[in-house]
Amino acid sequence: MRSMSKDACEVHITIHRLDELSVSLRQAWHRAMDESPEYANPFLSPEFATGIGRYRGGARVAVLHEYGEPVGFFPYERNSLGVGRAMGLGLSDCQALVHRPGVTWDAQELLRACGLSIFEFDHLVEEQKPFGRHVTGMFASPVIDLEHGEGSYAEWLRGAYPGLAKTTLKKERRIGRDLGEVRFVFDERDPRVLRTLMQWKSAQYRRTGRMDRFARPWIVDLVDHLFQVREEHFTGVLSVLYAGDRPVAAHFGPRSHTVFACWFTAYDPEFRYYSPGLIMHLRLAEAARRDDVRLMDLGRGDKEYKDWLKTRELRVGEGFATRPHPVAAAHRLWRRPVRGLRNTVLAHPTLRESADRLLKTVGTWRTSGRADSGAAGPRAR
Template sequence: MRLFDTPLSALGVRDLDLWRDLARPDGRLTSPYLLPDFAHEVDAQRHDVHVIIAEENSAPIGYFAYHAPQGGIARPVGAPLSDYQGFAAIPGFKVCEKALLSAMGADVLVYDNWQGEALGKVRSQTRSSIIDLSEGVTTWMARKEQTQHKHFKKLRQRQRKAEREFGPIRIEFGDPLGERFETLRAWKSAQYRQTGLLDLFDIQWVDALIRNCASRSFGPFRGLVASLYLGDQLAAVEMGIVAADIYHSWMPAYDPAFRAVSPGHLLLQGIIEAAPNMRINRIDLGGGEYAYKDAYTDYETVLQGGRAMKPSAAMASLKAWDSAEAACKILPGPLSKAPLKLRRRWAHTAAAEPVLTQRVKRMGAAFLKAPQRLTA
């Protein structure tokens, strides 16, 4: 196998078409995040996306988009926003991590949602939950009523409660004026600030990427904005991306004033019921352990977090963090987890913020505004 590195902007139509084909290893798209269309949307904002092309017998067998290394560290395209990462490649594809790092000109590859054969040391694992509507919504609902009757009975009770207290439920798709996206953005930013998390919408390239994807309402790769109204009041908005027959939920948010009627669940149910009209057969809810997913999930895709490294200053720095985490485990109570939380916050900030001075500034703000997150 030979590995070639090229800027994304240098790829021609032939490679882009082959890339799209390889993202469908069994004739079905694995995830919209593994398409060149997503990589192009990111590169339009970051201007630093490269692609590794894996070839065998002079024929491409895999494509991997990533951000050019900074300080020796490379990350998959769109990190930390990309819910799927890795190669779009032939079934059974494997790559030598040393050869890959060499081809990228990187000392370390850090990933958090790797799909397929993981590289280097795996440090975490999550599962992306998928709703399979390929047999039709009616069949799906009948099956779920048998296995998840309690959940859907409670959902119907909340539907009735919502309509009694606020008015008729209405689901709307699309956002021609961008007003619903702005509401979603405001709710999500408030949530980030209140919980002490990094406000992703405060980072220019992230804000522009999500906004541009939301505005792509047509074509084989597009955004989908879905909104829940209770009476005349906007209660919840969700934005995701659609490609082939997959809708991937990306940015959900709701008005806390309606928390008692579970507006997010009501909106998800509306999306499920409308999916066939939008030619959507699968809804990917993404990774993370949330109790509600148990009621909806038909199968899961394993995603892994970890890093591939070679001897370097970047590797030494990461190893020093490992040692600090191990040493602090003997400390009492919450202090034992402080280095781990600090490292996670830095890793998240470093992935989202490409400018070093801004990373330091954002970390300083995190200490001032929410120090409890590091010691709680």
């Protein structure tokens, strides 16, 4: 453990491995999440950070103390050169220094205490003002506000989404006629269905030319681990839409006691004409509402279904917090143009559509090659 102090009588920062975090520090972290709605997202919990730490050797958390009391928690990953990144960068849809109300801190002092020359983030909570001058772009992150109430799924759907209700309910009835009774399980505990979801998602990544996350064994292991976590501030929830006894769509994502984060959704492409992905999200939102979730976070990104479902948008930041250091300059010079090009493409519909077509063409070549070689799907334990 290392420590430093900005002011010996005010702020003291200690650095911890996630697997050595004490029960009292975890409780203080949870308390900071509870006291500010901006930090209620399950991706900001110690459970998620600990899960990353099981499979990523450089995972750490900086703990801010005021007058001896832990008041802030900054999870991050660090390599041997002092290059830092947000915890689970590329997987996490929410990043922040989680702190109690009124706590002040300095980004440069924080990076120095963590031994970081640079810290990269892409889903930073907008409230994080000390990182403000390091933000290179702000992006919409659509959410659904959920109000608890009674009534059937159909009644809720007609009230919340009158434009979608008629066609969605019609497609659900059609699935029932063609395949068997439609059944939705909000919290499915069968790990075999989690395997099915990962196989569907892996195939979707390949078809669309995207990086196959589930081709990376550590991500498969992480999802397996988080599926087993059942805590107040982080529960891994697998939700499944069945037609008869057959799963046709599934979602896995974390929830805290008030926020549900959409993460991995996929469906059996054989039934794509029934719109199982959209049905899945609507069923998920209604079930989360019944389970006292207040906010469903759809995550950053432009997708048509998000525009249909959102009630408002949060703002998340992307950028690089740096200290004067040659490693920081080199890393920023390498990474910023890549992010800038991607954001330019995503911001322009014509460029985005062209890029999607190109990626799908690449995906067709890739899947054809895998079929010819008999390649296997994602690793399953």
